[in-house]
Amino acid sequence: xxxxxxxxxxxxxxxxxxxxxxxxxxxxxxxxxxxxxxxxxxxxxxxxxxxxxxxxxxxxxxxxxxxxxxxxxxxxxxxxxxxxxxxxxxxxxxxxxxxxxxxxxxxxxxx
Amino acid sequence: xxxxxxxxxxxxxxxxxxxxxxxxxxxxxxxxxxxxxxxxxxxxxxxxxxxxxxxxxxxxxxxxxxxxxxxxxxxxxxxxxxxxxxxxxxxxxxxxxxxxxxxxxxxxxxxxxx
Numbered sequence: 001x002x003x004x005x006x007x008x009x010x011x012x013x014x015x016x017x018x019x020x021x022x023x024x025x026x027x028x029x030x031x032x033x034x035x036x037x038x039x040x041x042x043x044x045x046x047x048x049x050x051x052x053x054x055x056x057x058x059x060x061x062x063x064x065x066x067x068x069x070x071x072x073x074x075x076x077x078x079x080x081x082x083x084x085x086x087x088x089x090x091x092x093x094x095x096x097x098x099x100x101x102x103x104x105x106x107x108x109x110x111x
Numbered sequence: 112x113x114x115x116x117x118x119x120x121x122x123x124x125x126x127x128x129x130x131x132x133x134x135x136x137x138x139x140x141x142x143x144x145x146x147x148x149x150x151x152x153x154x155x156x157x158x159x160x161x162x163x164x165x166x167x168x169x170x171x172x173x174x175x176x177x178x179x180x181x182x183x184x185x186x187x188x189x190x191x192x193x194x195x196x197x198x199x200x201x202x203x204x205x206x207x208x209x210x211x212x213x214x215x216x217x218x219x220x221x222x223x224x225x
Contacts, residue, residue, distance in 0.1 A: 008151075034213070043201055043216035044154070087153065091212070099144070099205070099214055103153030 003027055004090050006102040013078055014110050020074045021105045023088030030100075032091040033064055033071045037084045038104065044087055047073075075107075083109045113138045117202050117217030123225050124189070124196065132187045132220045134202035142207025143185035144214070147171060148199045157200075160185055161207050189222065197224050 006023045013019045025033075033050035048055065050062040050071050061074040075082055088102035115136040124130045136143065142161050146154040156169030160179040174193025179185055185204075189196045199221050203214040 032212075036214075041199075043219050044214075045216070046213045049213070089214070098156070098159065101146075101154040101156075 140204035
């Protein structure tokens with residue numbers, strides 16, 4: 001079992017819809033969590049950090065559930081420009097804070 | 112502007128050749144990483160370094176080598192021992208050793224064996 005798992009998708013979603021996807025992690029020593037966005041043939045870029053209390057940035061909401069060991073990303077009022085691959089990243093205290101990456105969820109927003 | 116720079120953007124290698132990918136950062140970050148990404152796949156860690164003159168193997172280090180002689184630089188050599196080197200290579204840096212540290216990436220190098 002991979003340490004960080006994501007549904008690879010693709011999620012095909014009509015423009016304007018709300019979409020959510022989860023990421024599960026297996027190591028309880030995981031301390032911090034992030035969502036990155038990667039456009040086709042480009043480098044990943046930080047979308048948002050995920051805080052224990054949850055956090056929101058415009059149309060994007062991230063949640064952390066430590067008991068069930070997953071994080072989630074919700075995108076409201078989706079835009080064509082949201083089409084990308086979303087990578088879940090976990091930072092573990094017991095590995096000198098090495099970043100552990102999920103394989104990503106591909107999102108395609110259709111007009 | 113602060114950032115992380117990879118070069119070249121595209122690289123072609125003949126069978127049996129060693130090639131070196133450059134990665135330079137001026138963010139004053141302690142930690143640097145090399146990842147490999149294959150089509151439709153996630154990032155796999157090749158090597159990482161938390162401090163100058165020290166580095167550790169990642170999950171797929173075989174056939175690769177690195178050095179960290181300066182804080183700003185973390186070059187990756189793809190040796191002839193790497194049997195399937197065609198991939199997208201990403202270098203990243205972070206403050207390192209702390210929680211909630213963002214990773215910053217270079218634009219990547221696409222290596223193709225011809």
